[in-house]
Amino acid sequence: MKNRTKLPNVYLGVVLALMYLPILLVIVYSFNQSKISSVWDGFSLKWYGELFRDKALLEALVNSLVLASLSSLGAAVIGTLGAVGMTRVRLRSKGVVEYVSTLPIMIPEIIVGMVFLVFFSLLGLPFGMTTLVIAHTSFCIPYVYMLVKARLVGLDKSLGEAARDLGASELRAFVDITLPLVLPAIASGMLLAFAMSLDDVVISIFVTGVNTNTLPIKIYTQLKTGVTPKINALCTLMFAATVILGFSSAFLGKKDRKKL
Amino acid sequence: MKHAPSFGPLAAKRRKKRGDGPFLLAVLPLYAFTLLFVAGPLIYMVVLSFLQRAEVWGVVYTFTPQNYVHILDPIYLKTFVESFKLALLSTALIIAVGYPFGYFMAKLTAKWKQRMMLLLMIPFWTSSLIRLYGWIIIFRANGVLDKVLMALHVTDAPLKLLYTYPAVVVGMVYALVPFMIFSVYSSAEKLDWHLVEAARDLGANALQAFLTVSLKLTLPGLLSGIVLTFIPSMGLFFIADILGGNKVVLVGNVIQEQLMKAHNWPFAAALSVVLMVLTSLSIALYRRVAKVKDLEGLV
Numbered sequence: 001m002k003n004r005t006k007l008p009n010v011y012l013g014v015v016l017a018l019m020y021l022p023i024l025l026v027i028v029y030s031f032n033q034s035k036i037s038s039v040w041d042g043f044s045l046k047w048y049g050e051l052f053r054d055k056a057l058l059e060a061l062v063n064s065l066v067l068a069s070l071s072s073l074g075a076a077v078i079g080t081l082g083a084v085g086m087t088r089v090r091l092r093s094k095g096v097v098e099y100v101s102t103l104p105i106m107i108p109e110i111i112v113g114m115v116f117l118v119f120f121s122l123l124g125l126p127f128g129m130t131t132l133v134i135a136h137t138s139f140c141i142p143y144v145y146m147l148v149k150a151r152l153v154g155l156d157k158s159l160g161e162a163a164r165d166l167g168a169s170e171l172r173a174f175v176d177i178t179l180p181l182v183l184p185a186i187a188s189g190m191l192l193a194f195a196m197s198l199d200d201v202v203i204s205i206f207v208t209g210v211n212t213n214t215l216p217i218k219i220y221t222q223l224k225t226g227v228t229p230k231i232n233a234l235c236t237l238m239f240a241a242t243v244i245l246g247f248s249s250a251f252l253g254k255k256d257r258k259k260l
Numbered sequence: 261m262k263h264a265p266s267f268g269p270l271a272a273k274r275r276k277k278r279g280d281g282p283f284l285l286a287v288l289p290l291y292a293f294t295l296l297f298v299a300g301p302l303i304y305m306v307v308l309s310f311l312q313r314a315e316v317w318g319v320v321y322t323f324t325p326q327n328y329v330h331i332l333d334p335i336y337l338k339t340f341v342e343s344f345k346l347a348l349l350s351t352a353l354i355i356a357v358g359y360p361f362g363y364f365m366a367k368l369t370a371k372w373k374q375r376m377m378l379l380l381m382i383p384f385w386t387s388s389l390i391r392l393y394g395w396i397i398i399f400r401a402n403g404v405l406d407k408v409l410m411a412l413h414v415t416d417a418p419l420k421l422l423y424t425y426p427a428v429v430v431g432m433v434y435a436l437v438p439f440m441i442f443s444v445y446s447s448a449e450k451l452d453w454h455l456v457e458a459a460r461d462l463g464a465n466a467l468q469a470f471l472t473v474s475l476k477l478t479l480p481g482l483l484s485g486i487v488l489t490f491i492p493s494m495g496l497f498f499i500a501d502i503l504g505g506n507k508v509v510l511v512g513n514v515i516q517e518q519l520m521k522a523h524n525w526p527f528a529a530a531l532s533v534v535l536m537v538l539t540s541l542s543i544a545l546y547r548r549v550a551k552v553k554d555l556e557g558l559v
Contacts, residue, residue, distance in 0.1 A: 008364035012376070015361050019383045019434070022394020025404060029397060082290030088283040093291075101294040103302070107539055108495030110512045111305075111532045118308055118525055119301035138297050141290070170282040199387045202498060206519070219389045223396065223502050235390040246385040250378070 023239060030232035047233040054230060057218060064215040067129065068197040071136035072144075072190045078137070079144030080186050084178065087152050102146070104139040112139065113206030120207060127209035135207045136197045143196065144189035151185035152178075184252045191249035195242055309529035319526055327530035336514065336531075343510040347493040350432040354489050358437045359482060362444025363474070366451065373449075384438045392431060392502050399427050399503070423505035431503040432493050440485035447481025448474075487546045491539045511535055 030048075034041030051057065082101070086094060104112050116135045125131055159181070163173040201216035208217060215238070222231050309327055312320040330336065365376050383391065398404045399422040406418040421427050451474065459469040475482075497512030511531060518528035 008360075008367065011360060012364055015357060016379055019380075022391050022398060022434070023383060023386055024394075025397045026390055026394045078289045078293055081286040085283040085286030085288075085290070089287055091284075091287075097287075097291055097294050100299050100302075101290060103298055106543075107536060108492055108512070110495045110497060110515055111536055114515060114519055114528060114532050115301035115305045117519060118529065119297075119304050122304060134297055137293070141293065145290075174282075195385060199389075201389060216387065216389055219387075219393075220498065220502075223389065223393060227393070227396075231393070235387070235393060239386055239390055242385045242387065243382055246381055247378075250381065 026232055027236045027239065029229065030236040032229065032232075035229060047229045048237075051230050051233045051237075056213070057215075057230070057234065060213040060215045060218045063129070063212060064198055067132050067136060067214060068194045070133045071140045071197045072193040074133070074137040075140030075144045075193050076186055076190045079141045079189065080148050080182070082141070083145050083148035083152060084174065084182075087149065102142040105142045109200075109202040113203040116203065117206040127207060128212045131207045131209070132204060132212065132214070135203050136200065139200075139203065140193035140197060143192045144186065147185045147189035147192070148182050151182050155181055188249045188252040191245050191252065195245045195249070198238075198245075199242070305529050306533055308526055309533045311526045313524050313526050327527045328534075330527055331530060331534060339509055339511055339514050340534075342508075343494045343512075346429065346432070346508070346510065347490050350429055350436065350493045351486055351490045353429065353433045354437050354440045355482070355486070357433065358440030358485060359444050361437075362441045362481065362485075363448050363478065365441070365445050366448035367453075380438060380441065388435055388498075391434065392499065395427070395431055395434065395503060396422060399430075422503065423507060425504070425508055428500050428504040428508045431499040432496065435496065435499060436489040436493060439488040443485035443488060444478060444481040447478040447484075451477050483546050483549060487542050491535075491542055494538075495535060 031043050031045065032040055033044035033046070086098060112135070116131070116138075120127065120131050120134075155178075160173050160177050163177045164170070168176065199216060201220050204214050204217055205220070208214065215234070219231060219234065222228070308319065310323050310325065312322050312324050312326070314320050331340070365373065368376060396403075401418045401420040401422065403422070405421065406415075409415045409419065410417075455477070456469050456473050459473045460466070464472065494510060495512040495515075497510055497516050500508045500510050500513055515528050515531050515535075518524045518531065
C-alpha cells in the first residue's frame with residue numbers, strides 16, 4: 001500500500017530526530033577539547049583518558065557490573081525455574097504469586113525503592129552490595145520470567161512428554177529437552193535484566209550504603225552538583241554498551257517475540 | 261509401564277498421576293522470593309503507614325491514622341494536585357506526540373516497521389540519565405537551544421530554560437513517550453485497514469473514518485499508553501530534580517525528602533500507599549474499560 005502523502009513519514013522522521021538529539025549531543029561533546037561544554041574547541045580524546053584514571057569512577061563501574069551480573073544470574077535461576085514450574089503445577093495461589101512477582105516492574109520505581117529501604121532496616125540488613133542485589137533481583141525476575149514463559153507457551157508440549165514416556169526422569173527431561181529449547185529466551189531475559197540493572201538509579205539510591213556507589217548513582221550526583229566532561233565520555237561508553245546489549249537481547253529473543 | 265503408549269486415555273491418566281512433585285520444587289524459589297522480598301516489604305509499607313514517628317529516630321509501634329490525615333494538610337495536598345496537573349499536561353502532550361507516531365508506524369511496510377522498531381529501541385534502551393544530561397546541554401543558559409534561537413534572531417537574550425517548569429514537562433514527555441508509541445503501535449498493527457477503506461467507500465471522509473473506525477479500534481492501545489505514562493509521571497522525582505531544580509515538587513520528591521532528609525518514614529509510607537492505590541485503581545479502570553488482561557505493548 002502506497003502512502004497518499006509523504007506527511008506521515010516526515011512526522012516520523014522529525015520525532016525520531018528529536019529523540020536522538022539529546023543523546024547525540026552528549027556523544028559529540030564527549031570529544032570536545034574544551035572544559036566548558038558549551039564551547040566547541042576541537043576534537044580530543046583526553047576525557048576518555050581522564051576517565052580511565054579516575055579511581056572512584058572505575059570502582060563504581062566495577063560495582064555496577066558485579067551488581068548487574070549477580071542480579072541477572074539470580075533472576076535467571078529463579079525466573080526460569082519459576083516459569084517452568086508455574087506452567088505445570090496446579091496450585092490455587094499460582095495467579096496471585098505470579099501477579100505479585102511482577103509488581104516490582106509495574107509499580108512506580110520510587111515505591112519499590114522506598115519499601116526496600118524501610119524493610120531492610122526492619123530486618124537490620126547492612127546497606128551495601130547485599131541489599132542492592134536483593135532489590136535488583138526483584139525487578140530482574142519479571143523480565144526473565146515473562147520471556148521464558150512466553151517461550152514455553154509456544155513450545156510443543158509433546159516433546160517433553162515423549163522424553164518422559166521413553167523413560168527419562170522429570171529432571172532428565174527438563175535438562176535434555178526443555179532447557180535447550182528455552183535457552184534463547186533465558187539469555188534474552190538475562191540480557192534485558194542486566195541492562196535494566198545497569199541503568200537503575202531510583203531504586204539503587206534508596207538501598208545502597210554509604211560506601212557502595214554504582215555508576216548511575218555517581219552520574220546522578222554529578223548531574224545535580226555539576227558535571228565534568230568526563231561524564232560525557234562515560235555516558236558515551238555506557239550508551240555503546242546498552243546498544244550492544246539491547247541488540248543482542250533483541251536478536252536472541254527475536255523468534256519468541258514473533259510468536260507472541 | 262515403560263513401554264506403554266504415549267497417547268490415549270491411559271497415557272493421560274498416567275500423566276495426571278505423575279503429579280506436581282518436581283515442579284513444586286521448581287516454583288519454590290520464586291514463591292519464597294516473592295513472599296519474602298516483594299509481598300513482605302509491601303505489607304510492611306502498609307503497616308508502617310499506620311505507625312507513629314518516634315521523636316528522634318525510627319518508629320513507635322502504636323496505631324494511628326494520623327499520617328493519612330497529614331496528607332490532607334494544604335502543603336501536601338497541593339503537591340498531589342500539582343503532580344496531578346503536571347501528569348495530566350505531560351500525558352496530553354504524550355498522546356499528541358505518541359499517538360500519531362504509533363498510528364503512522366503501523367501503516368509502514370513490514371520492512372520499515374522492523375527498522376523503526378530498532379530505531380525506537382535504541383533511545384529507549386539508553387540510560388535515562390544520559391538522555392536527561394542531553395537535555396541539560398540543550399536547555400542550560402547559553403546552551404544549544406539558546407544559541408540556535410539567538411542565531412535565528414528569534415530571541416535576543418538567552419532563555420535560560422533549565423530549572424523551569426517547561427523543562428520538566430519536556431523531560432517527562434521525552435522519557436515516557438516510547439511507552440505510548442509501543443502501546444498504540446501494537447494496537448494499530450492489528451487494525452484491519454480494510455475496515456477503514458470500507459468506511460471511506462461508504463462515503464465517510466478521512467476524519468470521520470478515523471474517528472468512527474480507527475480511533476475506536478486503537479482505543480485499547482491508547483488507554484494502556486495512558487496508564488503506562490500517567491502514573492509514572494507522578495513518581496519520576498529525578499526528572500523534576502535534575503531539570504526543575506527545586507522549583508517543581510512532585511509526590512515522588514516529597515516521598516524521597518521524607519525518607520532521606522526528614523526521616524519521617526511512616527508519612528513517606530502513607531504517601532506511597534496513596535500513590536500505589538492510585539496506580540492500582542487506574543490499572544483496574546483500564547482493564548474494565550479495555551476488557552483485556554495485560555497491558556498492551558508492555559512485553
